[in-house]
Amino acid sequence: MQVPAFLDLDLPIIQAPMAGVQGSALAAAVCNAGGLGSLPCAMLSPQQLRNELTQLRRLTDRPFNINFFCHTPPVPDADRETRWRSALAPYYAEYGIDVSLIAAGPGRNPFSEESAVLVEEFRPAVVSFHFGLPHPDLLQRVKDWGAKVLSSATTVDEAVWLEDHGADAIIAQGLEAGGHRGMFLTDDLTTQVGTFALLPQILQAVNLPVIAAGGIADARGVAAAMALGASAAQVGTAYMLCPEATTSALHRTALQSPAARHTALTNVFTGRPARGIVNRVIRELGPLSAVAPQFPLATTSIAPLRARAESQDCSDFTPLWSGQNAIACKAVPAADLTRELASLLPHR
Amino acid sequence: MQVPAFLDLDLPIIQAPMAGVQGSALAAAVCNAGGLGSLPCAMLSPQQLRNELTQLRRLTDRPFNINFFCHTPPVPDADRETRWRSALAPYYAEYGIDVSLIAAGPGRNPFSEESAVLVEEFRPAVVSFHFGLPHPDLLQRVKDWGAKVLSSATTVDEAVWLEDHGADAIIAQGLEAGGHRGMFLTDDLTTQVGTFALLPQILQAVNLPVIAAGGIADARGVAAAMALGASAAQVGTAYMLCPEATTSALHRTALQSPAARHTALTNVFTGRPARGIVNRVIRELGPLSAVAPQFPLATTSIAPLRARAESQDCSDFTPLWSGQNAIACKAVPAADLTRELASLLPHR
Numbered sequence: 001m002q003v004p005a006f007l008d009l010d011l012p013i014i015q016a017p018m019a020g021v022q023g024s025a026l027a028a029a030v031c032n033a034g035g036l037g038s039l040p041c042a043m044l045s046p047q048q049l050r051n052e053l054t055q056l057r058r059l060t061d062r063p064f065n066i067n068f069f070c071h072t073p074p075v076p077d078a079d080r081e082t083r084w085r086s087a088l089a090p091y092y093a094e095y096g097i098d099v100s101l102i103a104a105g106p107g108r109n110p111f112s113e114e115s116a117v118l119v120e121e122f123r124p125a126v127v128s129f130h131f132g133l134p135h136p137d138l139l140q141r142v143k144d145w146g147a148k149v150l151s152s153a154t155t156v157d158e159a160v161w162l163e164d165h166g167a168d169a170i171i172a173q174g175l176e177a178g179g180h181r182g183m184f185l186t187d188d189l190t191t192q193v194g195t196f197a198l199l200p201q202i203l204q205a206v207n208l209p210v211i212a213a214g215g216i217a218d219a220r221g222v223a224a225a226m227a228l229g230a231s232a233a234q235v236g237t238a239y240m241l242c243p244e245a246t247t248s249a250l251h252r253t254a255l256q257s258p259a260a261r262h263t264a265l266t267n268v269f270t271g272r273p274a275r276g277i278v279n280r281v282i283r284e285l286g287p288l289s290a291v292a293p294q295f296p297l298a299t300t301s302i303a304p305l306r307a308r309a310e311s312q313d314c315s316d317f318t319p320l321w322s323g324q325n326a327i328a329c330k331a332v333p334a335a336d337l338t339r340e341l342a343s344l345l346p347h348r
Numbered sequence: 349m350q351v352p353a354f355l356d357l358d359l360p361i362i363q364a365p366m367a368g369v370q371g372s373a374l375a376a377a378v379c380n381a382g383g384l385g386s387l388p389c390a391m392l393s394p395q396q397l398r399n400e401l402t403q404l405r406r407l408t409d410r411p412f413n414i415n416f417f418c419h420t421p422p423v424p425d426a427d428r429e430t431r432w433r434s435a436l437a438p439y440y441a442e443y444g445i446d447v448s449l450i451a452a453g454p455g456r457n458p459f460s461e462e463s464a465v466l467v468e469e470f471r472p473a474v475v476s477f478h479f480g481l482p483h484p485d486l487l488q489r490v491k492d493w494g495a496k497v498l499s500s501a502t503t504v505d506e507a508v509w510l511e512d513h514g515a516d517a518i519i520a521q522g523l524e525a526g527g528h529r530g531m532f533l534t535d536d537l538t539t540q541v542g543t544f545a546l547l548p549q550i551l552q553a554v555n556l557p558v559i560a561a562g563g564i565a566d567a568r569g570v571a572a573a574m575a576l577g578a579s580a581a582q583v584g585t586a587y588m589l590c591p592e593a594t595t596s597a598l599h600r601t602a603l604q605s606p607a608a609r610h611t612a613l614t615n616v617f618t619g620r621p622a623r624g625i626v627n628r629v630i631r632e633l634g635p636l637s638a639v640a641p642q643f644p645l646a647t648t649s650i651a652p653l654r655a656r657a658e659s660q661d662c663s664d665f666t667p668l669w670s671g672q673n674a675i676a677c678k679a680v681p682a683a684d685l686t687r688e689l690a691s692l693l694p695h696r
Contacts, residue, residue, distance in 0.1 A: 156609055175523065176542040190612040190626065190635060194524040194542030196563030196572070197672035201609065204675055215544030224544070224572035227692075261504055261549065264538040278538065287538060324545035327552055344575075 007126065007148070007169075007232065008063055010034030011342040013222065014171075014211060015334070016236030017067030017128065018179060018321065019043045019108075021251065024052045026244040026334055028059030033335035035342075036126065036232075038065040042108045046118060053122040063125030065150070068111035070134040071184075071272075074294035081301070083291040088301055091281075091317070095308040102304055108270070108296040110134070116141050126150060132158075132184035133165050150211065152182030155191050159202040159210075171234055172202045174214025178237050178323035180274040181265065189265060189273060189288075196228070203229045217328035219344040226345060235341060237323040242334040250315040252331075254279075260326040269302060269319040271295035277326075280316035281305075355474065355496070355517075355580065356411050358382030359690040361570065362519075362559060363682070364584030365415030365476065366527060366669065367391045367456075369599065372400045374592040374682055376407030381683035383690075384474065384580075386413040390456045394466060401470040411473030413498070416459035418482040419532075419620075422642035429649070431639040436649055439629075439665070443656045450652055456618070456644040458482070464489050474498060480506075480532035481513050498559070500530030503539050507550040507558075519582055520550045522562025526585050526671035528622040529613065537613060537621060537636075544576070551577045565676035571692040583689060585671040590682040598663040600679075602627075608674040617667040619646035625674075628664035629653075 015030040017040035027037030039056055041049055056064055085092075085099060092099055109115075111134045119127070120141070127142050128150035134142075142149060148168040153159035159170050173182050174195025181192060193201075195214040203210050212225035213234035225233040240247045240255055247255075254260060254277050264287035265273040272295035273288065281302070285292075292298040306317040330337065361383035363375065367390050375385030387404055389397055404412055433440075433447060440447055457463075459482045467475070468489070475490050476498035482490075490497060496516040501507035507518050521530050522543025529540060541549075543562040551558050560578035564570060565586045573581040588595045588603055595603075602608060602625050612635035613621040620643035621636065629650070633640075640646040653665040678685065 174542055174544060176545040191610055193611075193672040194522055194563050195544045196522060196542065196569060197524040197565075200566065200569065200673060201675050215542050217545075218548065220576050221544060221548065224575040227572040227575050228568050262539055263541075324541040325548060327549050 007036060009036055009232070011338060012226070012232035012345070013338050013341050014038065014065065014232055014234040015239055015338070016179075016213065016234045017065070018236055018240070020319075021240055021247040021321070022245045024056040024059060026239060026242060027064055028056055029242070029244045029334035030239075030338050031060040031062035031064050033338035035338040036063065036065050038067050038128065040067050041115070042067070042069040042130075046114060049115070049118055053119065057122060065126040065128050066119060066124045067128045067130065068115060068134070069108055069131055070110045070129045071108075071131045071295060073110065074297060076297060077293065080291060080293050081297070084293050084298065085301055087285055087289065087291055088305065091305050095305060097304050097308060102301060107299070111138060113138065120145050123147070128171070130180060130182045133162065133167065136165075139166055152213070153202060154181055154183040154198070155186065155193075156201050156205045158183070158185050159206050161185060163206045163208050167208065169209040169211060169231065170202060170206060171211045171213050172199045172230070174198045174212070176215030176324040177213050178263070178275045179321045180270070180272055183273075195225070199225070199228045199230060215323060215325045217323070217325045219341055221325070221328075222341050223344040233341070237326050238328045238330070238341070239334055239337060240322070241329045241331040242337060243331065244334045248310075248318075250310060250313065250318060251320055254315055254320045255322060255326050255329050260322055263322050263324055267292045267298065269298065271298035274319070274321065275323060277320035277322050279318065279320060355384060357384055357580070359686060360574065360580035360693070361686050361689050362386065362413065362580055362582040363587055363686070364527075364561065364582045365413070366584055366588070368667075369588055369595040369669070370593045372404040372407060374587060374590060375412055376404055377590070377592045377682035378587075378686050379408040379410035379412050381686035383686040384411065384413050386415050386476065388415050389463070390415070390417040390478075394462060397463070397466055401467065405470060413474040413476050414467060414472045415476045415478065416463060416482070417456055417479055418458045418477045419456075419479045419643060421458065422645060424645060425641065428639060428641050429645070432641050432646065433649055435633055435637065435639055436653065439653050443653060445652050445656060450649060455647070459486060461486065468493050471495070476519070478528060478530045481510065481515065484513075487514055500561070501550060502529055502531040502546070503534065503541075504549050504553045506531070506533050507554050509533060511554045511556050515556065517557040517559060517579070518550060518554060519559045519561050520547045520578070522546050522560070524563030524672040525561050526611070526623045527669045528618070528620055531621075543573070547573070547576045547578060563671060563673045565671070565673045567689055567692040569673070569676075570689050574693060581689070585674050586676045586678070586689070587682055587685060588670070589677045589679040590685060591679065592682045596658070596666075598658060598661065598666060599668055602663055602668045603670060603674050603677050608670055611670050611672055615640045615646065617646065617650060619643035622667070622669065623671060625668035625670050627666065627668055
C-alpha cells in the first residue's frame with residue numbers, strides 16, 4: 001500500500017461524497033474507522049454547512065474531506081425551460097400539479113468566497129471538488145489554510161489539467177461510478193471509460209497519486225484497484241445502506257432490488273449526466289434528454305413530481321443514484337464496511 | 349491462481365479472438381508461451397478455415413481456442429439499405445465510387461453444420477462463441493468431440509442464460525472491450541457495464557468459472573482481474589502490435605497515436621455495436637446510426653469506401669477496432685507479451 005502520506009489514513013479507503021444520501025454521521029464513522037470520510041456540501045445552505053461541519057468536528061478528530069461542486073452556474077434559458085415543462089406536462093396532469101406554483105427547487109451552488117470563509121474556520125484536512133477546480137484565487141485560499149485538494153478526472157486530459165492547475169491527488173472516476181460524472185473538459189459521453197481502462201492511462205500521464213473510483217464495492221474490488229496502481233480506492237454506492245447514511249427507504253429498496261442491475265447516465269434530474277437506477281422518468285424522457293435545462297436548473301421542474309410521487313411511496317421521479325455495482329451494498333455500520341473493504345490488503 | 353482445470357494452461361491468459369487482425373500465427377505463439385491462443389473464424393471461408401486450422405495444428409501441440417459468431421443472419425431490408433446508401437452517397441461521390449458496381453462485401457457467417465464438420469477433424473480443445481450459443485444440436489456436437497465451450501456475457505442475465513444453456517465457462521465482457529459487444533439478450537446499450545462492475549456480479553450469479561475481459565492490457569490489469577475473482581484474463585488490444593498479428597499499418601499507427609484514447613461503440617461498420625477508435629465515418633455518421641443495416645449487412649456498402657481510402661493511406665472508413673485501454677500495446681513477440689501479462693501473478 002502506498003497511501004499518499006498527506007492523507008494520513010490507516011486504510012486507503014475514501015468514502016465518496018454523496019449529496020442527498022449522507023451527511024456528517026457517515027463521514028465521521030468512516031474517519032473513525034481509519035478511512036477518509038467525506039461530507040458532500042453542494043446542496044447545503046450556509047447554515048446547514050456550519051451545522052454539519054460542527055457536527056463532524058464533534059464526531060471525529062481524524063482528518064476528513066469536504067466536497068464541493070465548482071460548476072459555472074448557467075444563464076437560465078426561458079425557451080428551454082418551456083420545452084422542458086412541455087415534456088413534463090403529462091406528468092403534472094397525472095399528479096394534479098399546478099405548474100404556476102412550482103417554486104425554485106433545491107439548488108446546487110458552486111464553491112464560493114462565502115463557502116471558503118465558512119469552511120476555513122473548520123480547517124478540513126482535505127477538500128475535494130467535482131467538475132474541475134474553483135477559481136485560482138479560491139483554490140489558493142484552500143491551500144493556504146493547509147488543506148490538500150482532490151478532484152475527479154474522467155479522462156486523461158482532465159487528469160493532466162488537474163495536475164497542471166494545482167490538485168494534490170486525482171480521483172480517476174471510471175464510467176461505473178454512481179452520481180454525477182465529474183467531466184469538465186468535454187460533454188462527449190463517448191470519452192468516458194471504465195475504471196480498468198481509465199486508471200492505468202491516468203497513472204501513466206500524471207505524477208500525482210491517483211485514487212480509483214467506479215465499480216469498487218467490496219474487498220476484492222479494493223484489492224484490484226490497488227493492484228492496478230491506485231493509491232487509494234473511493235467507494236460510494238456500497239455505503240448507501242449503512243445506518244449512518246440518510247438514504248431514503250425508497251432508495252434503499254431500489255438498491256437491494258434486481259432493478260439496481262440496470263443503471264444509466266441521465267440528465268433528466270439535474271441537467272448533467274449522472275448515473276442512477278433506471279426508473280420511469282429515465283425510461284420515458286431519457287436517459288439523455290435534449291431539452292433538459294442546463295445543470296442544475298433541470299431540478300426545479302421535476303422536484304414537485306418527485307415530492308408527489310414519493311409521498312405515494314413511488315420512486316418514478318426520484319434520482320436513485322447508484323454505481324453499476326450495487327451488489328455489495330450491506331446494511332452494516334460504516335466502520336465495519338470500511339474495515340471489510342480493506343481486509344484483503346497487505347498490512348502496512 | 350485457479351485456472352479452470354479443463355483449460356490446461358500454464359498461464360491464465362487468453363488471447364482474445366480478433367477477426368481481421370490475426371490468424372493462426374498469433375494464436376500459436378500465445379499457446380506455445382503457455383496461454384490460450386484463439387483463432388477467429390467468423391470471416392473465414394471453409395477453405396481458409398481449413399488452412400488456418402492446419403497451420404495452427406502444425407505450429408503448436410498445445411490446446412487452442414477457435415471462435416465463431418452465432419448470430420441469426422438477418423433478412424435483407426431493401427428500404428434500410430437504400431437509406432444507408434443515401435447516407436453514404438456524399439462519400440461515394442467524394443471517392444468517385446460507382447454504386448452500381450458494389451459487390452457483396454466480406455460476410456460474417458454464423459457457426460454452422462458445415463463449420464462443425466470441418467472443425468471436428470481438428471478437435472480443438474476449446475471453442476468460444478460470440479452472440480450467445482449455436483443451436484443446441486450444433487452445441488452438442490461440439491461437446492461430443494470433447495471441446496469445452498466458452499461464450500461472452502455482457503450482462504448478468506446473459507451469464508445466467510449461458511450457464512443454463514451449456515457453456516463451460518463464461519467470458520465477462522466489460523464495456524471497455526474492443527470489437528463487437530457480445531450482447532445477445534438485449535440491444536439496450538445502457539445495460540452494458542464496466543469490467544469492475546460486471547465481473548463481481550457475474551461471479552455472484554453463476555457457478556461456472558468466469559474469465560475477465562475488457563480494459564485488461566498489462567500485468568497489473570491481469571493481477572487486478574484475478575484479485576476480483578476471475579479464473580483467467582482475456583486480452584485483445586494489447587496483442588495487436590505483435591509481429592504475429594496481421595494488423596494493418598494504418599491500424600498499428602492509430603493504436604499508437606493519441607487518437608486511441610477515444611474509442612466509441614459504433615454500428616457503422618457492421619450493423620452491430622463494436623468498439624473502435626473514433627475516425628471520420630464514426631464522427632460523421634455515428635457512432636450509432638439508425639439507418640445502418642442489420643449485422644452483418646452494413647459491411648457491404650462501406651467496404652468500397654474503406655478500400656479506396658486505405659489505398660490512399662487513409663483510415664477514415666476503416667474499423668480501427670480497439671478497447672478503451674490501448675496504452676500497453678507493444679510491438680513485441682506474442683510469447684513475450686503473454687509471459688509479461690502473467691508476470692505479477694503468484695506462481696502456481
